Each structure stands twice: as structure tokens, then as C-alpha cells.
Amino acid sequence: MNRSARRPQGIEAAEETRLHRRAWAVQRLAWTVLAVLLAAALLGLFGGGGPLSRSQARSADGALEVRYERFARREAPADLEIHAAPRGAASGELHVHISRKYLEGVRVDRITPAPVRVEAGHEDVTYVFAARSPTAFTFRLQLQTAGRLQGQITLEPDSSVRFSQLVYP
Amino acid sequence: MESVLRGAAIYVFLLLIMRVSGKRSFAEITTFDFVLLLVIGETTQQALLAEDFSIVNAVVVVATLVVIDIGLSLWKQHSPRLAALIESRPLVLMGDGELLEDRMNRARVDADDILAAARMTHGLERLDQIKYAVLERNGGISIIPRESG
Numbered sequence: 682m683n684r685s686a687r688r689p690q691g692i693e694a695a696e697e698t699r700l701h702r703r704a705w706a707v708q709r710l711a712w713t714v715l716a717v718l719l720a721a722a723l724l725g726l727f728g729g730g731g732p733l734s735r736s737q738a739r740s741a742d743g744a745l746e747v748r749y750e751r752f753a754r755r756e757a758p759a760d761l762e763i764h765a766a767p768r769g770a771a772s773g774e775l776h777v778h779i780s781r782k783y784l785e786g787v788r789v790d791r792i793t794p795a796p797v798r799v800e801a802g803h804e805d806v807t808y809v810f811a812a813r814s815p816t817a818f819t820f821r822l823q824l825q826t827a828g829r830l831q832g833q834i835t836l837e838p839d840s841s842v843r844f845s846q847l848v849y850p
Numbered sequence: 851m852e853s854v855l856r857g858a859a860i861y862v863f864l865l866l867i868m869r870v871s872g873k874r875s876f877a878e879i880t881t882f883d884f885v886l887l888l889v890i891g892e893t894t895q896q897a898l899l900a901e902d903f904s905i906v907n908a909v910v911v912v913a914t915l916v917v918i919d920i921g922l923s924l925w926k927q928h929s930p931r932l933a934a935l936i937e938s939r940p941l942v943l944m945g946d947g948e949l950l951e952d953r954m955n956r957a958r959v960d961a962d963d964i965l966a967a968a969r970m971t972h973g974l975e976r977l978d979q980i981k982y983a984v985l986e987r988n989g990g991i992s993i994i995p996r997e998s999g
Contacts, residue, residue, distance in 0.1 A: 715917050722854050722910045729907060731851030754904035849906035 728752040728849055740840035744768060747834050747842045754849050755827045758790070765836050766815040775812045776837040778805040783832030786848075787822040794818065805835070824848045852900075853907050857914030860894050869936065937987045944983035947996065957985055967991035 725731020728750060736751035748762040767775050774797070784806055792808070796818075800807040810818060824830065827850035835841040879887075898911050926933040943954050944964060954960060964983045968974040972995050982994040 712917070712920055715913050715920075718913055719854060719910075719917050722913070723851050725851050727853075727906050727910055728904075729852045729902060729910070734851070754902060754906055757902035757904050757907065849904060 726752055728754045729757065736844070738842045738844045740836070740842050742840050745834065745836040745840040745842055747844055749832075749844050749846060751846060752849065753824050753830075753846050755824055757823070759787075759822045759824055759846075761820040761822055762817055763820070763834065763836075764815070764817045765812070767812060767836075768838075773811055773813050775810045775816075777808045777810065777818070778802070778833075778835040778837070779808065780805050780833040783830065786826045786830045787824050790821045790823055792818060792820050805833075853902070853910040854914045856898055856900070857911045858918060860898055861915055861918045864890075864894065865936065869938075940987060941985040942982065943985050943991065944977075944980055947978065947981055949977070959985060959991065964991060964993070968993045968995075 721727060722729075723731060725734030728734050734750060734752050735748060737746055737748040739746045744766045746764040748760075748764070750759045750761075753759045763777060765775055765777065781802075781804060794810065796808040796810050798809050800809065808818075810816075824846070827848050830846045830848050831843070832846070833841065833843050899907060922932075922936065926936060941953060941957055943950055943957065943959055949961060949964075961977060964980065965974075965977065967983070967990070968977075968980055971993050974980060974993070974995055979996055980993055981996040984992045984994075986992050
């Protein structure tokens with residue numbers, strides 16, 4: 682068959698209409714996927730702010746509330762807020778235990794306000810804060826491992842909260 | 851959410867800057883223009899990524915930029931006014947063999963630029979061989995030669 686006979690208007694361009702049609706269809710599909718991805722990102726499903734990106738957990742007696750990033754990112758700053766209402770804290774000290782397993786997955790960049798002292802234990806690390814009234818502490822963290830990260834925080838005497846974060850790579 | 855907003859803000863800013871800088875600026879890229887582009891890239895990178903070096907952040911930022919770009923291109927197809935706003939319109943610099951000095955000054959194009967384009971695209975030697983010269987939307991100059999003979 683004559684090579685040029687297959688070409689419209691005699692132009693010698695290696696045109697393949699079917700290939701283009703398929704490529705266009707794939708493109709349309711990809712645009713839709715991208716748009717959905719962006720909508721999810723705006724909602725906060727990929728972390729980094731947004732209405733769904735943060736969550737909170739409250740202890741049964743209501744004395745301890747932890748606000749954390751449900752969807753977080755590795756190597757990005759993440760805040761962990763601990764709201765504590767001390768009960769009969771005559772000593773003026775609040776003892777907050779954070780599980781070692783959780784602390785192994787994060788890097789603590791700073792704690793505001795700073796704890797009076799930190800005690801390392803077998804299962805957990807105890808942060809001792811000076812406080813007489815209901816208050817809040819913010820841990821500025823950087824999450825070090827991707828995947829699911831579980832933590833347990835206990836406020837003495839017996840208010841305990843468990844939470845879980847999904848850390849994206 | 852923040853990554854998407856960052857990406858959108860940078861996109862709009864760069865679009866404005868490029869539009870305001872004039873169409874000649876990056877059309878025929880000189881070595882210096884190229885260096886300038888690299889510096890702009892380096893600088894905006896800071897704003898785009900902030901302290902967040904996660905892969906998912908990079909994915910979201912890139913997706914944001916691409917989706918805005920696709921969205922604008924679709925919108926431009928339906929709205930000639932938007933296309934004119936973002937991409938401008940062609941400008942005739944030389945009509946029927948006559949240089950339109952006023953337009954050339956405004957567009958920062960001189961006769962040498964037109965001659966250069968004429969040499970490169972049609973191998974023409976003199977201005978009087980050119981019938982039309984048009985500054986196109988992409989910043990290039992297109993030349994229509996006078997019929998010879």
C-alpha cells in the first residue's frame with residue numbers, strides 16, 4: 682500500500698487517531714482523580730490542616746483531653762495539645778505520663794509551657810508541670826515514622842486517653 | 851489544606867508576575883532569563899514547602915498546581931475574555947510593510963528583533979521584504995514575507 686495514501690490531505694504525520702482517543706479518555710479520568718485528591722487534601726485527609734485533619738480524645742472523667750493530628754505527615758511539624766484539669770492538685774504539680782512507644786516515634790521539638798522536670802520510667806515518660814488551675818500544654822513534635830502511631834497519655838491519678846495517628850510518608 | 855492553599859497562592863502570584871513583566875521577558879530566553887527562572891524557582895520552593903518535607907506534601911502541592919493549570923486552560927477555552935486577560939492577544943507590529951513604531955515601543959520590540967525573526971524563520975534580508983510582523987501570544991514574532999515578484 683502506498684504510504685501517503687493512508688494519510689488525510691497527504692500530510693505525512695504518523696497519526697493514530699485511536700491512540701489519541703484513548704489518551705484523551707485517560708486524561709479526563711486522571712483529571713477527575715486529581716480533583717478528588719485535591720478535595721480530600723482540602724478537607725485535611727492528607728494532614729497539614731483542614732477540618733478533618735485534627736481530632737481529640739477525652740478521658741472518661743473529663744479531666745484530660747488530648748488534641749492531636751489524626752492525619753499527620755512524616756518530617757513535618759505536628760502539635761499535640763494536652764488539656765488538663767487537675768483535681769485537688771494541692772501539690773501544685775501535674776504529672777502527665779506519655780507512653781514510651783509513642784515517644785519513640787516522634788521527636789519533641791519543644792514543650793510550652795516547659796515542664797518543671799521530666800522523669801524517665803520503664804513504660805512511660807513522666808512530664809511534671811507546675812499548675813494549680815485547668816490548663817493546657819502544647820508539645821511541638823516532628824513525627825519520625827510513617828504508618829500508624831499509637832499513644833497513651835495518662836494524667837495522675839487515673840485519667841487516661843488513648844489515641845492513634847496516621848502518619849503519611 | 852495548607853499545602854493546597856500554598857500552591858494556589860504561589861500559582862496566582864507567579865501568573866500575575868509573569869503577565870505584568872511583559873510578554874517579551876521570557877519568550878526568547880536569554881542566559882540571564884534562565885538564571886532568573888532558576889532563582890525564582892528556588893525562592894518559591896521555600897514558600898511552597900515551608901517546614902514540611904513529607905512526600906505527601908510534595909504530591910499535594912504538585913497536584914494543586916497541575917489542577918489549577920488544567921482548570922484555567924479549560925476555562926480559557928470557554929471564555930475568550932479570560933484567555934485575553936491571561937495570555938494576551940496577538941499584536942501586529944508591522945502592517946503592510948510599515949513599522950508601527952508606537953506599538954513596537956510599547957511592546958519593547960525594535961526593528962532588529964523583527965529582522966532577527968525574519969532571518970531565522972524565512973531567511974529574509976531587509977525590512978522591505980516583510981509584509982506583516984506579528985507579536986504572538988507566546989512572545990515570539992511571526993513574519994509574513996512580501997510576495998516576491
